[in-house]
Amino acid sequence: MDEHIIEAAGKCRVVIRNGKVVDVGIPLISDCPLARRFTCPVNEMTPEAIRDNIQNRIDSFGMCTPHRDIISKEAFVGFGASEVISTSLKSRFIDAAVIVCDGAGTVVVTKPEMAQGIGGRMSGLISTSPIADVIDRINEGGGIVADPLHASLDPLAGVHIAKKAGYEHLVVTIHDPEDARTIREYDPDAIIIAVHTTGYSAEDAEIVRQYADIVTACASRTIREICGPYAILQAGSSVPVYALTQAGKHLILLRMAVIEYPLFTAHTDLPVTGEKCPRPLI
Known part of the structure; x- marks a missing residue:
């Protein structure tokens, strides 16, 4: 189906x-x-x-x-996961990104435009079915589809495949906090970005705090309360993105360096809460 x-x-x-x-x-x-x-x-x-x-x-x-666009150079938000990843790929700070794509499941990409095209306008993917045309275009563009038969979502399998292909410096997006733990245990140097965190429990947020490098706060109260105070850099205030490690901080700084519009930075205690946040936080 x-x-x-x-x-x-x-x-x-x-x-x-x-x-x-x-x-x-x-x-x-x-x-x-x-x-x-x-x-x-x-x-x-x-x-x-x-x-x-x-x-x-x-x-x-x-x-x-089957008509899915998978290539884009357009940045849709300043510090979205796909924007941060595509900038990091372009700078060659990372070799490959393990992300998910509707119609393909977990994929490994190395081209900035493919990372942005796949992730830039996609919401949280829970499950998907394989679409041959999408899978073929990803393969033709130099990407790798982890499970072309079932289009499963398995970031650890994506990390395994990326390593087997010779990519050493990886960034990985995760939604399930347990994936952050298992990926960190397998590849201590992977840069882990937790996305689509709305509805996280306190336990979920604590796992992400311990094992992720960057976390998007979305409409999550627990991420703001548990991860926010541990952030060493915060991008945005209404829907903040927290860097929890030096590696995560570096990725966000790379993104800041290529943004053309004015930016304001200041030294302050984190987290900073904006006036216009999602309501209610859950």
Whole structure:
């Protein structure tokens, strides 16, 4: 079955089949400043608005279809995971990135434009089905699909494959905190970015604090409370991104160096909370 399940706009479960949104859950938050800035904005957190946003992504760049665009040079947010990863690949600070792609599952990419094209406009991927055209284009572009038969989401398998291919310096995105632990045990030097953290328990946030290098706060109260005080660098204040290690800090500084618009930096205690945060934090 061609089925793809994502979490969008604050832990809202969305099911896509054959290029159409077929089911939208009830959003768990009522407002998100980032969602208001989408190409198809979600100004009010309703199932109808979220459905329109996801269908717009399907129609505009082929998300969850054989027409999926996987190459992009456009940065959509300042310090999103894909923007940080693509900058790090371009600077050659890392050799490869282990990320996920709808229609392909866990993939290993080495080209900045592919990292940005795959991750830049995609919400939290929970499960996906293999799409041959998408897998073929990733392979033709120099990427590696970890499980082309099932398109499974398995970052540790992606790390294994990347190492086997000869890539030593990796960045890995994770959603399940336990993946941060297992990847750190297997590859102590991997740079781990925890993404889509809305709804994390206190235990989840503590695992990420111990094992991740960068964490996106999303609409997570526990990430702000548990990881925020341990941050050594914070990017953004409404939906902050925390660097928890020197390696994570370096990746964000690389990103800062190539941003063309003005930036403000200051020495202060962290975390810093912006006036416009997602509501409620969960």
